[in-house]
Amino acid sequence: MKQKRRFILSILFIPVLLFGQGISMLPSELPDSIFGSWVDDKNNVMLVVAPEYIVIQNELYYYNDIVKEKEVINLTCVDDFNVKYVSLTEIDSAGIYLDEGYKITKLVKNQGSITNKLPDAIIGKWYASKNEIKILEDEVLFSDYSYKVDYIISTDNSKHYFVLYKDGEYYFSYSYFNEDGHFLRTNFSKEILFKKESFFQKHFISFISIIILLFLFIGYYLFKWKIAMTKKKEVAKRMFTEMQLKSIRSQMNPHFLFNALSAIQNFINKGDSISANHYLTEFSQLMRLTLDKSEKGVVPLSDEIESIKKYLELEKLRFPFHYMIKIDPKIDTYLTEVPAMLIQPFVENAIIHGLNEKKGEKKLSIEFKIEEENLSCLIIDNGIGIKKAQAKKDTGLKREKYGLKLAENRINLINESYKTNAKVEIIDISNNTRETGTVVEILLPLRY
Incomplete structure (x- = not known):
């Protein structure tokens, strides 16, 4: 044609x-x-x-x-x-x-050397819209045809001119650089401008292979990390359970049992069988509640409040004090969960070392409310305060400190296991006001 x-x-x-x-x-x-x-x-x-x-x-x-x-x-x-x-x-x-x-x-x-081998600078793939051209050392592949090299001349490293032929027809091409990249202009059936393949295009298969290997490598180590984290959680759960048992053993200590049984014996000796039966009933119910929760990590807030009430009623039989439990109406005590027996040591500490040593009217307030995304428990007493209690160096103080330490350890385990920010803050209000007493704030997550 x-x-x-x-x-x-x-x-x-x-x-x-x-x-x-x-x-x-x-x-x-x-x-x-x-x-x-x-x-x-x-x-x-x-x-x-x-x-x-x-x-x-x-x-x-x-x-x-x-x-x-x-x-x-x-x-x-x-x-x-x-x-x-x-x-x-x-x-x-x-x-x-x-x-x-x-x-x-x-x-x-032109004094440049003439060769029949295309320079390395233009060997490779070039692209123009949907067209692709592949330049080899001594031939050019385009649109399923092979074009042989007839003439090549390079004036410098950036300008290359060459003539190709196929079936008796000749085609001129030349390459050049500009600010947009390396280009090749040809005139096979019409003039076409190709751009040299980028580094990414040239090594596309290698990139894909590396990415696949990288994903496999990351996936393998993520799998190992997940297994390690699962094992770590299991260890944390076991430690959590052990802390619960230690906490229960520390709370139901011989001192408490002795006082309870002594009080019952005292009522019996006085012939006050009604009070003795009442005390014994409250004591047995508290034991049952405690044992029921010993197998659980978290319990409904309603169960925890019931245990606290039983404990407070038992302590009131030994010496009189007034207590009040406030619950925010927004809180569903049956759906909201708290760590079992976590609050009781702080309540016991307020009674034994705060109210027990105080003269006059003795008050204890326990309040549950929602604070942002947390459950806040405030334990407020008008006892003698932290410093005076420590100064008395009561023989039971060491035991109570141990109970508080166990509670703090449990909170740390909760934070580690559930990735939460539970904490305890104890404030001696005797330092700042004419009133005396202690405020304990326990901040717990709403969900576990």
Whole structure:
């Protein structure tokens, strides 16, 4: 098809010699000094002369007519759709004038080496929209066709010019750099501008392989980490259970049992069987509640409040005091859970070392309320305060400190196991006011 178009163009554009009588020539009869590549003053290839074709300003043409007049060679060249008239005037073997009709350019012979191997700088894949071209060392693959290398010239490391051929047809291509990257311009069926594959495109398979391996590596260590965390949680749960048992043993200590049984014996000796039976009933119910909760980590707030009430009623039989339990209406005591037997040691401490040593009216307040996303328990007594209680150095103080220490350890375990921010704060209000007493705030999570 291309040869047919060139034949039609050659019929339509038969050159007419206007000045003198010229000598018609065949391309093979051109002077040997003209063959090769010619560059301008910016080292750009402006002309490539070969026996089969001529490249002018990066456009490849075929010879239609060659006429020599003295030192001037007039060329009529055609491609698929155009006719090109140019004149070449040889100065010497190293210089030539290219006359394109509208301008004359002085060119010099390119001294760069000519090779049939494409440079490494352009080997690889290039992309243009949906088109892809692959450049090998001595051939170019495009649109399922293979194009062989006929001519290669490189003026420097950034400019490469080469001519390809397939089935008797020649195609000119050149590469260049600009601020947007490395580009390749070709003219197979039409002019196409390709861009060199990026580092990511070139190593895409390697990147995918590395990412897959990385995910497998991370997944493996995440799996191991999850197993380790599961084991750690199991250990924490066992420690939590052990702390619960220790807490229960410390709370139901011989001192407390002795006092309770002594009180019952005292009522019996006095013949007050009604009070003795009542005390014994309260005591047995407290024991049952305590044992029921010994197997549980957390219990409903309603159960914990019931245990605290039983304990307070038992202590009131030994010495009188007033107590009050306030519950925020927003709190559902049956759905809200708290660590079993965690609050009782702080209540016992308030009674034994605060109210027991106080003269006059003795008051104890226990309040449950919602504070942001936490359950707050406030234990307020008007006892003698922390400092005075410590100064008395009661023999039971060491035991109570041990109970409080166990409660604090349990809170630390709760934070570690459930990733919460539970805490206890104890304030001696005797320091700041004329009143005496202690405030204990226990802050617990609403959900576990």
